Amino acid sequence: MAMSQEDLGWFCDNSEGNYTTNSPYKPNLNHLLSTFTTHQIDYGFYNLSYGHDHKAYAIGLCRGDVMPDSCRSCLNNSITLLTNNCPTQTNAIVWYEDCTFRYSDRSLFGTLDVSPTRFVVLPVISNVSDFRYTQLATDMLQQLTPKAASGDSRLKYATRRVAVPNFPVLSGAVQCTPDLTSDACSNCLLASIAQVRDAYDTVPRVRIMKPSCNIRFDINRLFLDPRASSPPPRNKARKLVLVLVPIVVVVLAALLLIITITLRARNSNKKNHIANEESLQFDFDTIRTATDGFSEANQLGRGGFGAVYKGRLPDGQYVAVKRLFQSSKQGDDEFKNEIVLVAKLQHRNLVQLLGFCIKQNEKLLIYEFVENSSLEKFLFDSIKRESLDWKTRYNIIQDIVRGLIYLHEDSQLRIIHRDLKACNILLDAEMNAKISDFGTAKLFEHDQTRGDTRKIMGTYGSTTLPKPSEPAFFINSKCSQMPGQFTDHSLTQDVNELSITELYPR
Structure with a gap:
């Protein structure tokens, strides 16, 4: 396990074995990682695989309020980190503030994984500690659990803020990978919440990260509802139009050319188009x-x-x-x-x-x-x-x-x-x-x-x-x-x- 200023922690799983340079798993994994974020997914959950012999699997999950561009950027940083630090391990995982990414030689979809667990305490501006942090955080996160667990197959995420007189506002968020069932999501989150009191009695900025779920509470930042964002300033609208119009014209011209070529080649390619799915x-x-x-x-x-x-x-x-x-x-x-x-x-x-x-x-x-x-x-x-x-x-x-x-x-x-x-x-x-x-x-x-x-x-x-x-x-x-x-x-x-x-x- 390791930690840097950029990430919350990463783990190369040596217990599941390593792969060699000549292993067929290596080119499958390399292809999967190099093309992972090229898929246009706008709801923050990536579940992809590649190959059929020694298949490689990967899952990427972005926090529910992270925008698509920031999500892809975080996942690209994750892939770079694991590639550099886990060069031969078949299983690895990394946690960032905005995303979680992991890969394996076994199918990850629909599987509840609660190990390894990463416990993170973030620094605070002033020296504050109070036993009420733990009680407030535990109650808030328990109330968020059924809301997140009832999410659909795209998002299982919930946030809340608690304000108490003469006490800093406490913000919390819970999230599961959306491939889990409602019961599996609840079990993962409740197991993480149970570890709050055991690990932290008075600290106000905590992250508990597992492969299938994570919980967070903080007094220095607010976790937003899913995909919250502010509209672009009005003074940028004219520049945006001037940039987009030429692009649209070029794209339309390219599409017309592609359609013409496709129609001519359709009869000859119709019987063989499936063969390209190597x-x-x-x-x-x-x-x-x-x-x-x-x-x-x-x-x-x-x-x-x-x-x-x-x-x-x-x-x-x-x-x-x-x-x-x-x-x-x-x-x-x-x-x-x-x-x-x-x-x-x-x-x-x-x-x-x-x-x-x-x-x-x-x-x-x-x-x-x-x-x-x-x-x-x-x-x-x-x-x-x-x-x-x-x-x-x-x-x-x-x-x-x-x-x-x-x-x-x-x-x-x-x-x-x-x-x-x-x-x-x-x-x-x-x-x-x-x-x-x-x-x-x-x-x-x-x-x-x-x-x-x-x-x-x-x-x-x-x-x-x-x-x-x-x-x-x-x-x-x-x-x-x-x-x-x-x-x-x-x-x-x-x-x-x-x-x-x-x-x-x-």
Whole structure:
């Protein structure tokens, strides 16, 4: 652990191992760090990765009131510091007043990390100490915790000021990385607040920094609400116009030129545009070996456009490989659609796309392997269904809703799935639900509230659900390997079997 005048502390984790000059992790990490802040993110949370063998992961979090330019500047300083001071460590972290940055050879997204912890006491203008600082700070930070924990997937941050007669104004702020759940965020912040009284009895300027969260209180500075800023002075408006007009003209001219060139080259480039995504492309022979030649023993399921196989990569990682049928014309569109959409999505309740493969007529999608297969396997299996107690069902519903909220509201894209059903809800080892299969998904503008389509999407069937007398959540269709039609005589019974809330008596 080290400290300088510029940073609040940094840590090179030797316990997780080092990498050598010839390690494939090194070029992946170098590429990730060199391009990290080139992504235009305006809400202060960066979560990026690069490579597929020995993948590098990194997370950057700026304090909630820091403007985008200052955020990128702080993250660039962080990358420079860790590059110079942690030249061979696979895991490292640095804290600044404006940001936190860390990288690793393991996935960091959605993981609660409370170690290492950095305790910082900042200097004060005058020699002030009072036991009331600790009590005031603790009460204030505890009140801020639920507000920060209830934030969305872009920001979990809250501030407050406390004014007491004959006592300096005390300002406080708490923040979590927004990929955490509400409970995980609360646990991280409360653990940090508990350390205030243990470490500091009378000091008025404290920072407690962890990888997944941080708390601050101070009498010399005010922490602002998210993205607070003052408007530019009026006397600069004319200069701003004189600078921007020529730039806009040049940009428009460049755009017209690019559009003309693109339209001419569109037909020749259309079939090969996916091949340029080198960081996501897998070798076909590697995947064929991983699945034992796409053997029947490794087949996990079969749908309208392809079959899914379990595979094991050379590094031991298990994956799910979707192999599109060569005879399926619609499958080509499905493949391109999933690549474009899913590669841009990162959420704990969505199945992660790891990469793809194209070789002649073979088209493969490589996803993370989800241990418990689909929700359908539990709903329609008389033995497995017994494990779906009410708490588990309720958690599955919450996970599905979180995934849909991310798709509809919180992601940079607005995506409508259009084929949400039991076999497209996968369950991991802890029975957490993940939405999968984006082949029929449709992209919308963020302010678009409706759209038209020329054909029916989703799974066909004749089931019509009765209008429930109470609120209910239904998964109302089966996959292709299950019977696809229901008769009028068995309608009520089948609906009861599919009702995840079990509101109707059996």
